[in-house]
Amino acid sequence: MVLSKVVTIFVAVLSISLLLINNGVEAFHKVYPHLQSVSAISVSEVHRTGYHFQPPRNWINDPNGPMYYNGYYHLFYQYNPKGSVWGNIVWAHSVSKDLINWKALEPAIYPSKPFDKYGCWSGSATIVPGKGPVILYTGIIDEKNTQVQVYAIPEDPTDPLLRKWIKPDAINPIVIAGQGVNGSAFRDPTTAWMGKDGRWRMLVGSRRKHRGMAYLYRSRDFVKWVRAKHPIHSKTTTGMWECPDFYPVSLKGKVGLDTSIEGNHVKHVLKNSLDMTRFEYYTLGTYLTDKDKYIPSNTSEDGWGGLRYDYGNFYASKSFFDQSKNRRILWGWANESDSQDDDVKKGWAGIQAIPRTVWLDPTERQLVQWPVEELNVLREKEVSMNNQKLEKGNHVEVAGITAAQADVEVTFSFSSLDKAEAYDPSWVNAQDLCSQKGSKVQGGVGPFGLLTLASENLAEFTPVFFRVFKAPSKHVVLLCSDATSSSLTSNLYKPSFAGFVDVDFATKKLSLRSLIDHSVVESFGEGGKTNILSRVYPVLAVANQANLFVFNNGTEPIIVENLKAWSMKSAELI
Ligand SMILES: *[C@@H]1O[C@H](CO)[C@@H](O)[C@H](O)[C@H]1NC(C)=O
Ligand SMILES: *[C@@H]1O[C@H](CO)[C@@H](O)[C@H](O)[C@H]1NC(C)=O
Ligand SMILES: *[C@@H]1O[C@H](CO)[C@@H](O)[C@H](O)[C@H]1NC(C)=O
Numbered sequence: 001m002v003l004s005k006v007v008t009i010f011v012a013v014l015s016i017s018l019l020l021i022n023n024g025v026e027a028f029h030k031v032y033p034h035l036q037s038v039s040a041i042s043v044s045e046v047h048r049t050g051y052h053f054q055p056p057r058n059w060i061n062d063p064n065g066p067m068y069y070n071g072y073y074h075l076f077y078q079y080n081p082k083g084s085v086w087g088n089i090v091w092a093h094s095v096s097k098d099l100i101n102w103k104a105l106e107p108a109i110y111p112s113k114p115f116d117k118y119g120c121w122s123g124s125a126t127i128v129p130g131k132g133p134v135i136l137y138t139g140i141i142d143e144k145n146t147q148v149q150v151y152a153i154p155e156d157p158t159d160p161l162l163r164k165w166i167k168p169d170a171i172n173p174i175v176i177a178g179q180g181v182n183g184s185a186f187r188d189p190t191t192a193w194m195g196k197d198g199r200w201r202m203l204v205g206s207r208r209k210h211r212g213m214a215y216l217y218r219s220r221d222f223v224k225w226v227r228a229k230h231p232i233h234s235k236t237t238t239g240m241w242e243c244p245d246f247y248p249v250s251l252k253g254k255v256g257l258d259t260s261i262e263g264n265h266v267k268h269v270l271k272n273s274l275d276m277t278r279f280e281y282y283t284l285g286t287y288l289t290d291k292d293k294y295i296p297s298n299t300s301e302d303g304w305g306g307l308r309y310d311y312g313n314f315y316a317s318k319s320f321f322d323q324s325k326n327r328r329i330l331w332g333w334a335n336e337s338d339s340q341d342d343d344v345k346k347g348w349a350g351i352q353a354i355p356r357t358v359w360l361d362p363t364e365r366q367l368v369q370w371p372v373e374e375l376n377v378l379r380e381k382e383v384s385m386n387n388q389k390l391e392k393g394n395h396v397e398v399a400g401i402t403a404a405q406a407d408v409e410v411t412f413s414f415s416s417l418d419k420a421e422a423y424d425p426s427w428v429n430a431q432d433l434c435s436q437k438g439s440k441v442q443g444g445v446g447p448f449g450l451l452t453l454a455s456e457n458l459a460e461f462t463p464v465f466f467r468v469f470k471a472p473s474k475h476v477v478l479l480c481s482d483a484t485s486s487s488l489t490s491n492l493y494k495p496s497f498a499g500f501v502d503v504d505f506a507t508k509k510l511s512l513r514s515l516i517d518h519s520v521v522e523s524f525g526e527g528g529k530t531n532i533l534s535r536v537y538p539v540l541a542v543a544n545q546a547n548l549f550v551f552n553n554g555t556e557p558i559i560v561e562n563l564k565a566w567s568m569k570s571a572e573l574i
């Protein structure tokens with residue numbers, strides 16, 4: 001790999017859009033009319049990922065309609081074919097046999113009808129028995145961003161790649177906002193499920209004033225949809241609910257379930273992406289099928305401080321049931337942490353996180369996620385470290401792999417929790433705590449963990465680390481992924497992302513896996529209980545100048561019991 005590869009792709013046609021688009025009120029649809037149709041002169045490769053999903057150039061956001069059908073995984077995603085900031089959105093389409101290597105097809109859905117003339121926004125796929133795959137998505141019908149729901153099916157259901165999609169005029173749009181529903185806040189239909197009464201159900205995200213909500217619609221034939229009297233769930237002060245996702249998880253084991261499964265052996269998950277905070281949260285709960293109501297469990301906080309799939313940069317996520325391997329898979333979008341001008345210069349923006357298998361933790365208090373097993377086929381050179389002791393202030397290199405494109409799994413242990421720092425009950429926000437107590441603030445038990453994308457002299461590094469605190473009746477564990485020192489470049493968003501980890505300390509061990517990929521560090525704490533994705537843009541720690549270390553900055557000595565790290569091959573994205 002070379003330090004800075006700049007591949008010239010196109011002779012630029014700098015077409016600057018003269019369209020005057022009203023400035024979308026929602027943060028995510030913030031528009032930069034002067035930038036949205038500026039095509040890339042060249043694509044800067046230095047921070048492009050090697051094995052995360054991203055197209056060769058341009059802007060991407062939400063994953064859409066993921067599914068497995070007739071031997072292929074399909075990933076659609078929001079894509080600007082003309083530039084590297086949001087705008088001109090179509091559904092790009094890629095297919096894969098293994099969720100890691102992808103082949104790009106022509107965009108599947110793009111504005112072509114009065115009901116989607118101003119945009120084809122997010123949506124979901126449902127495989128309807130006897131009918132095949134159906135996509136429901138949000139069409140934009142005017143310059144005021146009025147939203148309706150649209151029905152699309154493959155033109156030729158026998159085409160294994162499902163290349164062409166049609167939107168029958170006779171039935172579309174299938175849902176309009178209707179009485180009492182805010183038509184400019186009415187989007188992102190979910191995958192549908194079938195109730196015991198034989199009727200299909202699906203949700204559409206919305207808000208009423210500041211109350212976030214998911215409207216419920218029912219249909220017998222998937223074409224005529226009627227809104228239920230009550231939303232399936234709503235919550236005050238949470239603002240617009242984007243990209244709701246609603247599905248069952250099994251009480252036993254990691255097996256995933258078809259979205260229509262219900263009963264005593266399952267819990268349900270409701271996830272929403274909060275436009276006001278640009279973070280997601282989910283609750284676990286009970287789906288009362290007779291009333292078509294969802295009730296979050298009393299162990300799940302229903303609101304801004306609730307459980308998160310990921311405590312970093314991860315939004316607009318969507319899951320699907322993979323019937324070929326009986327698992328549920330979660331996709332999420334990670335945006336950039338640089339500026340729009342940087343994105344225009346580098347010619348691309350946005351990646352998809354590595355798809356994750358998701359299941360219910362045996363405690364039934366949270367979900368657990370883990371990168372799909374197929375990722376392991378990209379592992380090549382392996383190095384390991386065993387029983388390495390780390391005293392306070394030590395950092396030891398994990399040498400011999402391509403540290404800018406790597407996968408590392410490590411288990412740390414320690415012999416006592418006595419030195420854990422006292423926990424102050426006012427520390428309820430993990431991210432604030434991490435920004436106060438970064439890797440440079442020495443502690444008792446921790447901070448210890450990995451220094452990823454580190455330059456040799458640690459002028460740049462992104463630490464991913466644990467820190468253990470002692471509260472009156474338990475220990476509190478913090479996992480941080482701190483971008484503060486990630487780059488010598490100023491003018492970047494460098495958050496100290498963090499989450500608490502629900503740990504049973506019987507063993508005095510903590511485990512961590514990090515997927516390191518040039519400008520992304522995607523970490524899974526304690527087997528996937530607390531996960532954090534960070535986007536970072538080092539200038540020194542790039543390509544073969546990047547290093548990986550283990551470190552400890554707490555007084556309690558830490559043992560690296562077992563560490564395995566791999567150089568990762570690049571995925572094929574053609
Ligand atoms: C309808 O939604 C839009 C977009 O979120 C918002 O600006 C507007 O205030 C909402 N209207 C009402 C009455 O809540
Ligand atoms: C939560 O509900 C369960 C029953 O479902 C009950 O046993 C438990 O005490 C409740 N916990 C709290 C904190 O209310
Ligand atoms: C460990 O703490 C010392 C003292 O604050 C600091 O100089 C050093 O940078 C820290 N190490 C890391 C990896 O943050």
Ligand SMILES: *[C@H]1O[C@@H](CO)[C@H](O)[C@@H](O)[C@@H]1NC(C)=O
Nearest residue numbers: 028277278315335336337493
């Ligand atoms: C990603 O970019 C950062 C920096 O600009 C913003 O602060 C985030 O709000 C944004 N996240 C999403 C989901 O849009």
